[in-house]
Amino acid sequence: MAGCAVYRGIGPEDGHIVEEKEAFQYALDRCLHGTAEDQRDFRNLLIEWFYSGNWIKEDIHGSTEYL
Numbered sequence: 001m002a003g004c005a006v007y008r009g010i011g012p013e014d015g016h017i018v019e020e021k022e023a024f025q026y027a028l029d030r031c032l033h034g035t036a037e038d039q040r041d042f043r044n045l046l047i048e049w050f051y052s053g054n055w056i057k058e059d060i061h062g063s064t065e066y067l
Contacts, residue, residue, distance in 0.1 A: 007023055009016035018026045031042035051057065 005020040007018045007020070009018075030038055032039065034042075
């Protein structure tokens with residue numbers, strides 16, 4: 001099948017092959033239901049990504065950090 005791709009795991013994902021059409025769902029499952037470390041990493045990255053650009057982070061003392 002032309003234009004078909006897979007992701008072949010290495011390291012801790014060695015032996016896993018994920019078809020491109022299933023890549024989003026596999027990643028989502030790992031991020032939401034994977035190890036505690038996977039979930040923590042995903043949470044941190046998602047928050048950093050989501051709040052970048054149109055948000056200003058303020059601490060309880062009123063200092064401002066532009067994200």
